[in-house]
Amino acid sequence: MSFGKLKKAYGRITINPNWCKGCGFCVEYCPTDALEMSNAYNAKGYHPPRVKNADECRDCKFCEKVCPEFAIFVTTDQR
Amino acid sequence: MKGAEPAPEYSTDDKAFREQNPMAEFLRMERMPHIWCPGCGIGTVVTCFVEAIKASGYDRDKIAVVSGIGCSGRVAGYVKFDSFHTTHGRAIPFATGLKLANPELKVVVISGDGDLASIGGNHLIHAARRNMDLMVICINNFTYGMTGGQVTPTTPTTANASTTPHGNYETPFSLPFLADASGATFVARWTALHAHNMTQTFGKALKHRGFAFIEVIAPCTTLYQRRNKLGDGLDAMDYYKENADIQHGADTRSVGISFQGDIALGKFVERQKPTFLDAVNDHYMKVLGDSYQLYGKTTAELQKEAEERARLSASKEAEILECGADD
Numbered sequence: 001m002s003f004g005k006l007k008k009a010y011g012r013i014t015i016n017p018n019w020c021k022g023c024g025f026c027v028e029y030c031p032t033d034a035l036e037m038s039n040a041y042n043a044k045g046y047h048p049p050r051v052k053n054a055d056e057c058r059d060c061k062f063c064e065k066v067c068p069e070f071a072i073f074v075t076t077d078q079r
Numbered sequence: 080m081k082g083a084e085p086a087p088e089y090s091t092d093d094k095a096f097r098e099q100n101p102m103a104e105f106l107r108m109e110r111m112p113h114i115w116c117p118g119c120g121i122g123t124v125v126t127c128f129v130e131a132i133k134a135s136g137y138d139r140d141k142i143a144v145v146s147g148i149g150c151s152g153r154v155a156g157y158v159k160f161d162s163f164h165t166t167h168g169r170a171i172p173f174a175t176g177l178k179l180a181n182p183e184l185k186v187v188v189i190s191g192d193g194d195l196a197s198i199g200g201n202h203l204i205h206a207a208r209r210n211m212d213l214m215v216i217c218i219n220n221f222t223y224g225m226t227g228g229q230v231t232p233t234t235p236t237t238a239n240a241s242t243t244p245h246g247n248y249e250t251p252f253s254l255p256f257l258a259d260a261s262g263a264t265f266v267a268r269w270t271a272l273h274a275h276n277m278t279q280t281f282g283k284a285l286k287h288r289g290f291a292f293i294e295v296i297a298p299c300t301t302l303y304q305r306r307n308k309l310g311d312g313l314d315a316m317d318y319y320k321e322n323a324d325i326q327h328g329a330d331t332r333s334v335g336i337s338f339q340g341d342i343a344l345g346k347f348v349e350r351q352k353p354t355f356l357d358a359v360n361d362h363y364m365k366v367l368g369d370s371y372q373l374y375g376k377t378t379a380e381l382q383k384e385a386e387e388r389a390r391l392s393a394s395k396e397a398e399i400l401e402c403g404a405d406d
Contacts, residue, residue, distance in 0.1 A: 016096040021117035023312045029272070046117065064101075065130060065274035068122025070111060073100055 010077040011059030013051050019071035022046030026063035026072055032056040035063065105129045105139070107159050114153060118304075118312020120271030120297025121151050124218055125158065127274050128189070131281035143186050145174040147194035149225050150299075151218040154189045168198030171206045174213050182356060185214070185285065192219040192233045196252055200232065207261035207290050209355040214284045214291045217254060220299035228302030235338040239306045253335040258292035259348050265291035266331060266348040270319040271298065273344065280346060289354050296342060309339070 013034065020042060027035045027049050034056040035049045042048050049072070051057075057074065064073045097108040106129065115121050132142065144162040146155040147170035155162035165173040174186045188195075195203050195217045206213060222240055223229040230240035232252045239246055255266045265287045269277040277295060284291035298304060298315030309315065318339065326334075327345040334343040353361065356374060363371040 014096065014099065016093065018093055019096075019112040021112075023118040025118075025123075025312065025316060028313055028316070062274060065126050065278065066123055066272070067126070068115060068119055068271075069113070070100065070102060070106060070108075070122060070126065073102075075101075 009059040010055070010079055011057040011061070011074040012077045013054070013057055013063070013072065013074050015049060015051070016071045017042045017048035019069045020046055020048035021069055022048065023068065024049075025066045025068070029066055030063055031060060032058055102126065102129050105132065105159050107157055110157055113157055115150060116299075116301045118298055118300035118315070119150070119224075120220070120295070120312075120315075121154065121218055123271045123274055124151075124189070124216065124277070124295050124297065125154055127278040128187075128216065128281055129158070130278045131285060134278070135282050135285050137185060137285065141183060141185055143174075143177055143184050145170050145177065145186060145188050147188075147190040147199060149191040149194050149223065150220075151189060151191040152194065152225075168194055168200075169202065170194060171199060171202040171211075171213065171215065175206060175211050178212060179356070182212075186212075187285075188213055188215045190215075190217065191224070192217055192221070192254070193223040193229075193231045196232045196254060196257070203292075204257065204261040207258050207263040207292065210262060210264055210289045210352050210358075212288060212290070212354045212356065214281075214287070215293070216281070217292065217294045218297050219254065219294050220297045220303055222299050222303040222306075224299045224302055228299075228306055233336075235336055235340075237338045238303070241302075241306070251336070253331070254294045255292070255334050255347050256331040258290075259331040262290070262352070263292045263348065264289035264350050264352050265293075265346075267292075267346040268294040268296070268334065268342075268344055270296040270323060270342065270344065272316045272319040273323070276325075276344075283346070283349075287349070289352055296336075 027037050034053050036052040037047050038050040059074055059076050061074050097103060139160060142160045144155050144158050144160050145165060146152045147165055148167040152164060155164040163173060170188045170190045174188045178186045219233055221234050223231055228241040230243045230247050234240055234247045235251055237246045255268050259266050265284055267280045280293060284293055298312045300312045304310060304315055322341050323344050324341050325344045329343055329347055331347050336342055360373050
């Protein structure tokens with residue numbers, strides 16, 4: 001599908017696994033399924049999310065807004 | 080064995096994360112991680128509020144955040160504005176005083192349903208009646224989270240709370256209806272899931288002149304969800320997703336929430352009315368005329384006035400001296 005000169009947006013996801021409390025909001029409500037829960041544990045015993053498919057991130061920043069722990073943010077990736 | 084996975088990619092160490100975080104300018108990152116439970120919605124509301132302030136371009140020194148007691152009362156400690164953690168239920172009176180002492184400030188009250196609707200219920204309705212120029216964000220989780228899950232004025236009928244172990248038999252408040260009926264000029268409701276909509280509404284409420292009341296439904300996983308066997312934070316979010324019904328401009332009489340029932344969302348009321356300070360000035364200008372000194376002038380205006388007065392009195396003194404010299 002082409003939308004003229006519009007280009008795909010890309011985001012770069014940064015996660016702080018130490019602050020995460022494993023609520024899963026970012027994974028569940030990511031519109032493009034760029035994230036998944038990992039099997040790793042953090043120091044508190046929660047499973048932090050991890051980036052499943054970095055190319056799928058469309059820089060919508062919903063995970064950043066919905067995260068109650070301020071433990072994830074997205075920066076625009078210029079490519 | 081599971082759990083032997085390497086640390087998630089794209090993660091950084093705590094110090095770098097604190098500095099790089101786009102909210103570092105507005106949140107006291109040195110206090111993180113915060114005390115709220117896993118799956119609690121208060122953090123989401125704080126993020127949306129900060130995003131709204133970022134988008135509105137407000138000067139950070141012109142914003143004051145006041146909060147009461149409870150889980151949501153801790154917001155004042157985490158935001159990097161001039162903030163004030165007040166006594167139980169008295170967030171709105173403190174905010175009113177702050178606004179009247181310095182009308183340049185944009186005063187935002189962030190507190191919970193137990194604080195604003197229960198012990199502070201009187202203050203809420205009277206601030207709405209006066210149309211004080213405040214923005215009130217009420218994070219409604221249907222329970223007293225910090226003190227052990229007691230019943231609040233917003234707990235839906237039949238819901239279980241620690242003080243109603245066989246189900247709640249009282250009729251709850253519908254907060255948008257209460258605010259609207261009391262005279263609030265901006266009334267909206269969102270849930271913790273509707274982060275983008277909430278951010279936009281916060282932005283509109285920041286620009287609104289008058290009493291803005293925004294109710295945000297948020298999950299309380301540790302008490303409300305657990306006591307009612309409703310699962311965790313994700314289940315609460317799924318419920319918001321399934322049962323949310325966006326009705327902008329809906330009649331606030333129809334937006335009450337029953338236990339696990341439909342939630343009407345949106346901006347219900349926006350109207351213009353003279354604020355408390357406008358009403359004071361208008362009235363005394365009529366009654367007292369020119370001898371009345373307008374209330375609520377900016378510091379710069381007051382300074383200019385004081386200088387003018389000093390200049391006038393100095394010239395008068397000089398005149399008197401001159402007169403004395405003539406005699």
